[in-house]
Amino acid sequence: MTPTMLVVSLSYLVAAVLFILCLRGLSSPEGARRGLFLGELGMLIAVIGTLLHKDIIRYDWIIAGVVVGSGIGVAISATIPMTKMPERIALSHSFGGLATALVGVAEYLRESDGLTYFQIAALGLETFLGFLTFTGSIMAFGKLQGFISGAPVTWKGQNFLNIGLFIAAVLGIGVLVYDRELHQVFFAIAGTGLALGVMAVLPIGGADMPVVISLLNSYAGLAACATGFALGSQILIISGALDGSSGLLLSLLMSKAMNRSFANILFGAFGTALAPGAASPQLGKGGRSYNEATVEDAGAVLKASQTVIFIPGYGMAVSQAQHAVRDLAASLERRGVEVKYAIHPVAGRMPGHMNVLLAEANVSYDKLFDLDDINDDFARTDAVIVVGANDVVNPAAKKDPSSPIYGMPVFNVEQSRSVIVLKRSMNPGFSGVENELFFQPNTMMVLGDAKKTLLAMISELKEGH
Amino acid sequence: MSSEWVFNLYVFVLATFVGYQVISRVPPLLHTPLMSGTNAISGISLVASLLAAGSHHFVSQILGFIAVSCATINVVGGFMITDRMLRMFKRKDPPPARAKLGEGKAS
Structure with a gap:
């Protein structure tokens, strides 16, 4: 091995260690950015090391590729909204x-x-x-x-x-x-x-x-x-x-x-x-009664609540409602209400999707709770606001063995005193699974665009003073 | 020569093990940054792309050029967007309920 190739190999070793440290940094939000920097450093070292490799005899295509790739990479990362992650x-x-x-x-x-x-x-x-x-x-x-x-x-x-x-x-x-x-x-x-x-x-x-x-x-x-x-x-x-x-x-x-x-x-x-x-909506769509509520009704419930839990789902991403959620939470907190967020592992379209959106909306991350950490709290909660989530709050997953989602761990939403569901319409949604929660006596369905509904609720709370 | 792939297999198995251990400590809170961060790291195929683009073989140069572009998008874009995300994760006015997020305090 020539001295140059030894340098190349050792640069890779350093890079590998830095990559592992980078991932280790991600074990806490505090150390994550420093960890990421180590990863960037590792990549830089590996690339510089490679450029010394004896098999590389020309650099024109390399430079062209790096320029094109960097341009596209920077353009995408700088402009893409978090909902498109x-x-x-x-x-x-x-x-x-x-x-x-x-x-x-x-x-x-x-x-x-x-x-x-x-x-x-x-x-x-x-x-x-x-x-x-x-x-x-x-x-x-x-x-x-x-x-x-x-x-x-x-x-x-x-x-x-x-x-x-x-x-x-x-x-x-x-x-x-x-x-x-x-x-x-x-x-x-x-x-x-x-x-x-x-x-x-x-x-x-x-x-x-x-x-x-x-x-x-x-x-x-x-x-x-x-x-x-x-x-x-x-x-x-x-x-x-x-x-x-x-x-x-x-x-x-x-x-x-x-x-x-x-x-x-x-x-x-x-x-x-x-x-x-393939599953037929076994609960039967026709003629089931549900409580369709107005924003005023929902506002009245919230005014009487001391503890509120938000459950965001893909619908929040679709209607870009994360900032409105945060604003409603803030106005509830000003009234002395304790607000938490319950995040299901498969809420959204990728792991951690909801966390990123709420972080973007400046929600403090210690208010975001995983399934296991929050599921016992619902029984002590006055109001739950479901923002565009469906399967993760479906009690059929616990009770109905014939349901396609039976056995999936879900939130114990039905245990809370009242549930406010923000939903576009009463259609069973993508999965085609009927949601028993929507027909329970303590559930209020507020139909319409989640973001608009949330904003209306905020002004409703303000008027109530 | 046959011993080289056994050696590489050692590296692979041990790296997978380390990766699994390190990554299982990442809280669900950071799963999206984890995914985009590992995506940037897997842009290490840039190293192999550089070798293809800088070789003597013409077709390899062209394919290498495309590969370098794609891998660079992941490296540059991946690290940038992960950092953009991580900057957003903040904790404001630590309230008493904070202890719940126990696993977030590993380092």
Whole structure:
């Protein structure tokens, strides 16, 4: 090893340590920004180290790529609103997937002759996973953004087709190891990855997005790992493993929060999307009476309350109501009311979605509580305000074994004295599951745009003085 | 040569283990920044992209150029937006109920 290559290797070691410290920093909001700085430093060191690598003989394409990428990266990050975070994450997974896939193709074309059998296999896997992450994330982005229908697209034999594609890719990698000169096999593997990415996300509905995004995160990491094995680069293996385990852990948490088995999720949550769609609204839509309340009614309840818990859901993100929620909470607090926020792990379209939105609206993070931390408080709470959440407050998850969401841990909202639900309309919503909560005697339905309703409630509280 | 992949497998398994341990300490509060932060870190494929773009092989240079662009978007954009998010997480006027967020106090 030449002295220069030793420097390159050691720069990677330093970078790997800094990446781990970066993630460690994220264990508390106080240390997170300092940790992130260490991660940035690590990346800088790794890049500078790489530029010294003996195999790099020209810099024009590199400079061009860095300029283009930085321009786009800065433009996206500086302008994107926080409500669009799931879209941005999905998009960046697709960029990551494409980058690793193209690196795999380039490596194959460049020096497939000098590689070991193991490296060839890793190269095939890298290209397959990279392209799969690429199209899968584009699909997820499309579903979030709305240019692909958010509803699950399902047909008979779908699972078999997907599993077939997966097996075909594995067989293809086997053939490639046997004869690496078979270019058409290599590109067939790439094509299979592209196809499987589309097929795997197609049947998944919008409400399952937190799982899909976590899973794609994990795939992107595994693709980077495979690159590391193909190139014999430990920094890629370590970073990919960190990314992969993060995605895996989040997927596990999300699957637990939705009461889905992990095997179910691992295969792209195929069967699960069918369940809510196929379920008939067993409670019967027609003729059930509910208390439709006006803003004044809701205001009267709030004026008589000492403790209030907000439960935000995806509807809050859709109507961009986080600032209005914060303002209502502030005017309640001025009246001496104790306000808390209950955050379900799968509220929104990605892990932590609600936390980020409320943080953006300047809500102090010690008022945000997880499911387990707050669920005993509902019995002692005067009023709960549900802002665009549905499944996470559905008592059927606890009581009705025939419900598609039975077994999913939910908030004990029905135990509180009164419940105010802000909802666009009485439609059962995306999952098609009827929500018993809406028909309970102590529940008030305030229909309409959440943000407008919240603002009206604020002025209602002011008048009441 | 066959020992190299065994060595790399060691690195992979140990890194996964460390990653799992470190990441399981991240509170749900910070799961979105975690995801966008690990996304920036997985932009380390930039390193491999640089090797492809700076090589002698023409097609590899072109593919490498696209890969460098994509990976740079993730690195630059990922770190920037994660920082933008983390700046928003503030605690105001610590009230008594604060002890509930126990796991947020690990470092």
